[in-house]
Amino acid sequence: MNVDKKIERFISKHHVLTLATSTLNGEPYCCNCFYAYDAESAAFIFTTDSTTHHGQMMLQNSAVAASIVLETRTVGKVQGLQITGQAVEARDGDRLTYIKAFPYAAVADLSLWRLEAKMMKLTDNTLGFGKKLIWQKEE
Numbered sequence: 001m002n003v004d005k006k007i008e009r010f011i012s013k014h015h016v017l018t019l020a021t022s023t024l025n026g027e028p029y030c031c032n033c034f035y036a037y038d039a040e041s042a043a044f045i046f047t048t049d050s051t052t053h054h055g056q057m058m059l060q061n062s063a064v065a066a067s068i069v070l071e072t073r074t075v076g077k078v079q080g081l082q083i084t085g086q087a088v089e090a091r092d093g094d095r096l097t098y099i100k101a102f103p104y105a106a107v108a109d110l111s112l113w114r115l116e117a118k119m120m121k122l123t124d125n126t127l128g129f130g131k132k133l134i135w136q137k138e139e
Contacts, residue, residue: 001042003135007122010081011037011068015101017044019115020065021057021087029054035115036101038094042137044083044115045094047105058087058113066115078125085117085137 020030031054033046044066048055058064064087069080090112099106122133 001040001137003039003042003120004122004133006124006127006133007081007120007135008037008039010079010122010124014068014070017046017066017068017083019046019054021054022061022063023057024061029057034102036098038097038114042117042120042135044117045090045098045112046115047098047110047112049111062086062088064115075129076125078123080123082121083115083117084119085115087113087115090114
């Protein structure tokens with residue numbers, strides 16, 4: 001997928017994303033999810049039941065957004081990733097990817113999804129104030 005290594009390094013240092021969903025009529029909602037990253041397909045693998053509020057929303061409208069942030073008060077260390085894409089049911093291999101990241105999940109009944117990224121924008125003040133790296137999926 002050719003995602004910038006700085007973006008992938010940031011993703012690898014974290015494990016929780018904030019997922020933003022909406023209904024077709026625009027009702028917004030967000031939640032936090034543990035994720036494992038599949039670098040080959042630029043996808044974030046996460047678990048949530050389809051009966052949850054956000055699960056129902058994703059079944060209605062698969063267009064989602066997400067963010068991952070480094071929480072700091074030091075301006076020169078601010079980093080955050082914004083993601084847009086599609087939330088779809090997990091595919092073969094996603095369970096193994098998730099369990100490698102979270103071994104304790106091996107015994108759980110997992111309802112896995114994947115956020116297939118279309119765009120990622122990393123704001124990284126360690127590279128300079130307001131510096132942004134943008135990756136766009138080639139269609």
